[in-house]
Amino acid sequence: DKVVNIGYSGPLSGGAAFYGKDVQSGIEMAIGELNRAGGVNVKGEKVTFKLVSLDDRYLPNETATNVRRLTSQGINVVFVPHAGGILTVQPLTTRDPNFLLVAYSSEPKILAANNPMTFMLPPRYDNYLQPFVSTQMKAFGKKLGMVGTTSAYGKQWAEAVTEEWKKQGGTVGANNGVDYATTVDYSSAVTKALAEKPDVLFIGGPSQPTALVIKAAREQGFKGGFIVMDQAKFEQMDTVVPRAYLDGSVGVLPTKEFPGTQVFVNQYQRAYKKIPTSEAALNYMGMNVIAKAMELAGTTDDPQAIRAQLNAAAKALPQNKTVYKLTGVTPGGHVDAEFLIASVKDGKYSRLRVNKVYK
Amino acid sequence: MTLFLQQLFNALALGGVYALVALGLTLVYGVMRVPNFAHGGLYMLGAYFTYAILTGLGVGYVPALLLAAVGVAVLAAVLERLVFYPLRNAPHVHAMIAAIGVLFFLEAAVQLIWGPDFKQIAEPVPGILNAGGVIITWQRLLVILASFLVMLGLNFFLKRTLTGATIEAMSQNREGARLVGINVNRVGMLTFAISGALAAAAAALIAPIISVAPSMGEVMNLKVFAIIILGGMGSVPGAIVGAFLLAFAEVFGGFYINLDFADVIGFAALVFVLAIRPEGLFRRGT
């Protein structure tokens, strides 16, 4: 029997630890299940997995050091859950030794790098823009206020949403983005944004602070809609604020509202006592696809060969391991999975249609 | 105008919280000459204690606040005994590094016990007060009132009671304090306990407005250090004035200049003031 180590470098302490832990739990759960089932069969050999996690505190340079450490321990597959770290280590994937970089970030730049060893899990966020904007503009009006977070990712989002909003004929107010990580009290930022009397607010960052921004806005009498960046999850926000506050928001559909996620949701909740989000779900799926790809490739230590089998593996993934419907992996290394967005009305989620999908 | 008033209340609430946290820090600095970088950790702990007491004991908000304050006070006193007391004659950098070690530990311990996710504390009095278009939540009003009350109480304690005088005496001359019969060890612990209690009270007050997370102390740390330098290290009135200055700079600077730079504005103000008055606003006499 053989034990294959899987690497993970993400924030396990500091402000982003919450996020890093969710990702870690997803991978861990997949590995646990695989091992309990006796592992996978690679060229007649039983292979089980072990997750080797290193903390990088969300710092790209730490990610680089961690990745070097993991690869020099003979690890061929490394999960990284933040755009900065991913972009930093992408050039390393093809240097000696090669490794498969599992990227958990919806940043399109990651795909633009055309890196042959990247495997990107979440849908690109640019998919959300058109439906979010048209839904909210129709429902509330043409003026958008901006209170997003100022992380790298958040700023990209803000720019993209601004552009889309204008494209569809709306007006955008001043950017009142605040750093969700260092701001003690959001109400003054919200007060400022609301002074422009917007119909819709763009918000988003980690779930909890995002919920607090919603709270501040509602308390100050804002009756309009919210466009919620994909980083924030409705299912986590509604533990912080009354569901009624979320009415009129558009964002990513909660994982447990997806059709067919019941098994995963239940098992995850039992194992981790946390809310299952797409962080956990997508990484869970990603790990399973990799295990399958190893099986198909007949190797655990040739990352190129494993990468070549990802598409086939995704298609062959058993039903019970599929959280979101999976149609394959693009040649560029991007997961081609179902993604659903929703608007909240009267405390209920209703799904939004996506016309054109970027892959 | 309503907008201005609205922001005024925001700034007052923020300033009140800053002041409570900064007061503890400045007291400890004044008495022990320790730049206590673990102070933000105590603040964070105060929020978690409040959370744990609320969810675990099922008591009301006010008893939870008081219990958390007592809990953190005890812990701070223990810290003084174990870490800072033995370092009282060492160079300041040592105490500073030790304090950072304590901060690391507290953060990691809290994350281990309560997890890395954000916790939410329900507002004891939910809802808002709408006074002619100026909207203020009851919690903010509570923060403002309570922090002013605590500040008044502290001032009375320091200026009007003999125990308070011993704290001031020790901050000015440790040996002299020993010679008149003051038990400086007890005063040292007392000061740490007070600083812990103030930080915890501040955290419990603001916790329902913000979210509680293990790293919440780091940001506060930077701000309160900026505040006490601005006000003059060790100065009590300086800490209060500095706290409100920073809060006003952040809120109104963010409002009238640029929110993106709200944090920079605070520090820029600090650098600016120090460049003009290197000794801080309220210099202690020699």
Next chain:
Amino acid sequence: MLEVRDLSVKYGHFTALHAVNLTVNPGEIVVLLGANGAGKSTLFRTLSGLQRPSGGTATWNGMPLTGGKPEHNVAHGVAQCPEGRLLFPDLSVEKNLRLGAFVHRRDGTGTARELERVYALFPALVEKRAAPAGSLSGGQQQMVAIARSLMARPQLLLLDEPSLGLAPLVVEQVFGAVQRVNQAGVSVLLAEQNAFAALGIAHRGYVLEGGRVSLQGSQGELLGDDRVRSAYLGV
């Protein structure tokens, strides 16, 4: 009565006091002469409990003073006016004095009475009572320091070089005050460089050299001793 028996004090490897023996009887003013670094301040700090001895004992009326708890010593009637004054510079003169009576904090009326007495002793302080102690001139600060030690209502007063850096006129005032305090029944142990003035008011004296008592005797004996005359009186 103060009894010091074989008291030794070390700073690291350096021995500052070597088995010093010394007594102060009730009602006495005893002067301690010695060059710089002879160990006078070390002895005083030890008697106050600020410094732990490495050997020997010091007792006041049978009670040990070397437990390392200055507050205990003050509470039992041994108060020091230290070298360098050690005042609380930002606090008012009056608050300084009140803190001097910290060990009597339960006795408000006693403290008030004592306050009046020290003001009577140092009238110059009355008009300065509200001023921060740090703003006073050196001599006035020295008066505050002495007055503060008196506020503890000591039975034994330890004065460490009270005349240091003082103008001649002020030195006179200080020694006059010491004498009056003593006449009120307080025993005094006084360290001085100003040997003439000190021997002038003392009953007895000791000479400390290199941490050892090299000579002792009454006022007259010391004033007549050749070694004292050449080394400390400059005659």
Next chain:
Amino acid sequence: MLEVQDLGIRFGGLHAVRDVTATIPAGHITAIIGPNGAGKSTFFNLISGFYKPTSGRIRFQGEDITRLRTHEVVSRGIARTFQTTTIYKELSVLDNAMIGHRVRTRAGLLDALLRTGRERRDEEESRAGALRALERVGLAAQAGRPAGALTQEGQKRVGIAMALSSDPKLLLLDEPAAGMNPEETVNLMALIRELVSGGLTVALVEHKMSLVMGLADGIVVLHHGQKIAQGTPGEVSRDPAVIEAYLGGHAHGGQMGQTITATTTGAPRA
């Protein structure tokens, strides 16, 4: 050699030195006396550039040095010691003296990094200059010891050596004999005399009348920041204003300025 004119400084509301006009003649020993808080140390701090006066001017050897910074003042030839002994206790005696010689050297950071000729010359010169100064105060034999290991008196000498190694023309001593016993005080007086006979000008602040009266060629008396008298020791000690403000019973008689009158008088005299 040094003239001050209408010199004054205020700290907040306090006029610590006010309208002082005085001269310190070359080759003499001038003593500054006055009650505690009279402004003597402040006066020295003004001359040595530690404080900037709020009024008046200071001229040294004909040059206006009022606005110069401390190290510039030192380089002109004015060195000082502090009221409380301040030296680098953890450094060697020699290092202390070499630090005092810094003002006579020019080697900077770049010289250090590139080990230039100037760096090496300056290092040599510092050593030589420092040793010369230690020689003068009689500490040459102790050059290698940590300064803190010396006796109080030795440390005072280190402080003087540090001042001397800057090759000063005028030396300001702030209470050099404070805390010294009579024997040590006599030694110090001999040292000061020797320095003066070597061509140095000395100004000193001191409360020990034995030293002042035995040493000074001229005395300046300050009170509440103002000059209330100036003259020879004899003149000053008879001046009623000085007696009232400062000397008290010490004006006449008393062994070396010290009396035992306190025994009998008890109460401070009016």
Next chain:
Amino acid sequence: MTRPRLHLGLWGWVAVFALAALLPLFRPGGYVLDVAINTMIWAMLAYGLNVMLGYTGQLPLAHAGFFGIGAYTVGILTLKQGWNFWLAWPAAVIVSALGGLLLGLVAFRTKGDAFAIFTLGVGVIIALIINKWDDLTGGNDGLNGVPPASSLFGIDFSKSANFYYVALAALALTVLIVARARGSVFGRSLVAIRGGEDLARSAGIDVFTHKLRALMLSTAIAGFAGGVYAAYVGFLGSGVTGPTTTFTILLYLLVGGVGTLAGPLLGTALIYVALQFMKGLQDYQYIVFGPLLVLLVLFAPQGLAGLWDRWSARRVQARTERAVDHA
């Protein structure tokens, strides 16, 4: 009390660097080289800090900011302006030194703790500016794809094993510079300032100018290290330019021994490697590391260099005692 010295002597240093130069010959994994290069980068930073804290007695908490200024200078010049690394690197040193000059002109109005915290404020501002100036620094995204050091004399420095020698040479130069600065007329004046500013002033030392030069040397070294970092890591983010990095460096310095020549290297190597080991502890790493720090300051306040001194002093004492016994 004298400061610990931890004398390696000239030959000791030559031996250390010669041994270090052999490392790549053993063809260690990329990770070992990575740790070694990182150690050297952070050690250089610690040397820079030591110039201020150890020799001059001032604690500038904006240190990582200057590291960032150096790193971003190299990053921006090579990535956006197409400069050669070997030109951009000296430019980074100059820019950081000038930054130090500007800081010093204002910051040296304050002293002691106020100076430390004033510079902390400046450090925060530098990190914030780097973070917010999107057009120049890439803001929160950072600068990605900073090119590795360009080839020189036909040596390809994009290979870790070759770049290792660049870092090693940079570290050697840093040690040499710091040693020279310390053992000079200039350095003695810094020590005088550390011992007491007023005294130094009255001794005729131009305190302000000396402090300014020392700060410039310190920030120049920080920028120098930043240049190595930029070319090595290839990514620059504002996170690494903030106070956390400064405190980490301070920690290395303290562990090694403030004011010593070997301390910064020793402390960095020990703590950086220890932290690498502790990463395996994940959630428990700071639970262990925090108290370790506390214990360290409590029981080894002079750092490793201090322990070494104490140990060698005891040996000397034991030897003399033996000698006395035999006599």
